[in-house]
Amino acid sequence: MTQAALKVDHLTKDFGHGRGIFDVSFEIHPGEVFGFLGPNGAGKTTTIRHITGFTKPGSGSVSVLGLDATTQYNQVMKHIGYLPGEIALPVNVSGWQFIHTMQQMRGVKDDTYLNQLLEMFDLDPSGNTKRMSLGTKRKLAVVTAFLADPEILILDEPTSGLDPAMQAQFIQFMVSEKRRGKTILLSSHIFPEVEATCDRIAIIKDGKIVSQVDANKLQNKDVKTYELFFKTVHDRDLAANELGGAKSKVGLKVKVKAAEVGDFFANQLKGRHITKLVEDKFDLESYFMNFYRTDKVFKTI
Numbered sequence: 200m201t202q203a204a205l206k207v208d209h210l211t212k213d214f215g216h217g218r219g220i221f222d223v224s225f226e227i228h229p230g231e232v233f234g235f236l237g238p239n240g241a242g243k244t245t246t247i248r249h250i251t252g253f254t255k256p257g258s259g260s261v262s263v264l265g266l267d268a269t270t271q272y273n274q275v276m277k278h279i280g281y282l283p284g285e286i287a288l289p290v291n292v293s294g295w296q297f298i299h300t301m302q303q304m305r306g307v308k309d310d311t312y313l314n315q316l317l318e319m320f321d322l323d324p325s326g327n328t329k330r331m332s333l334g335t336k337r338k339l340a341v342v343t344a345f346l347a348d349p350e351i352l353i354l355d356e357p358t359s360g361l362d363p364a365m366q367a368q369f370i371q372f373m374v375s376e377k378r379r380g381k382t383i384l385l386s387s388h389i390f391p392e393v394e395a396t397c398d399r400i401a402i403i404k405d406g407k408i409v410s411q412v413d414a415n416k417l418q419n420k421d422v423k424t425y426e427l428f429f430k431t432v433h434d435r436d437l438a439a440n441e442l443g444g445a446k447s448k449v450g451l452k453v454k455v456k457a458a459e460v461g462d463f464f465a466n467q468l469k470g471r472h473i474t475k476l477v478e479d480k481f482d483l484e485s486y487f488m489n490f491y492r493t494d495k496v497f498k499t500i
């Protein structure tokens with residue numbers, strides 16, 4: 200089995216009064232985009248600060264490419280590009296000055312990738328950070344975080360503060376980095392950007408992971424669910440006996456493998472007295488809200 204690019208192993212940091220993170224475990228495989236979802240205060244940033252070595256675990260550990268994130272912090276950071284949720288740029292320097300400092304720190308001598316980033320994010324770094332708009336500051340933070348072209352990107356709510364056009368641009372950036380084989384941890388509240396990019400998703404609530412889900416399964420790519428409504432209850436019961444599925448109040452919910460949808464419509468539904476058919480689209484937002492409405496136990500799809 201290939202080594203995990205990033206492994207969070209039974210990580211606990213107890214701040215007291217129920218705050219912190221508790222027994223958090225997940226792995227991200229090389230080339231995978233992993234979505235980390237949870238409302239404010241759920242524990243996303245605390246988890247990320249352990250990955251970047253800024254916080255020492257109470258118990259448990261984090262490893263990045265087999266290196267311990269706490270004790271081998273310097274080596275780990277060579278492989279990581281980290282975009283924090285709250286940007287703190289140096290004050291009163293030009294964007295270029297900051298870029299050149301980061302290039303020196305990261306040992307970057309070739310400007311090719313930097314120029315691609317500047318173009319992609321339409322950033323002119325000649326202004327002073329003191330007078331930059333929030334959007335320009337975030338763009339500068341993005342460019343400086345990634346100019347060394349690191350293999351692992353840690354993004355803590357990367358599109359907050361960006362206008363819709365820039366948000367779309369950022370999603371495009373993540374998709375293209377994914378194609379280039381990057382491993383990405385994306386902490387986000389924004390469902391469309393998670394849906395557009397992530398292979399797997401973990402939901403964190405009150406410092407604990409309450410669900411890990413395969414994005415394909417969530418988007419019903421493998422299995423479709425249809426709710427069928429019938430002329431009479433007798434018709435419904437007959438279909439239930441023959442097709443299986445779960446009876447709802449007046450209908451029947453049937454799961455069909457994606458590869459068998461053609462046969463389902465052409466043959467299985469033939470001759471039945473169906474009045475209506477609705478595809479049950481189970482999207483990320485409803486899945487996520489489900490966990491926040493009720494106290495669900497851990498669930499893996």
Ligand SMILES: Nc1ncnc2c1ncn2[C@@H]1O[C@H](COP(=O)(O)OP(=O)(O)OP(=O)(O)O)[C@@H](O)[C@H]1O
Nearest residue numbers: 214218219237238239240241242243244245246284
């Ligand atoms: N240094 C600290 N000392 C005490 N409590 C802390 C500390 N850092 C975080 N917390 C608490 O731990 C919990 C998790 O916070 P964290 O910032 O990780 O959440 P989050 O999911 O990133 O939320 P947000 O989206 O608001 O950034 C919160 O209750 C927070 O108040």
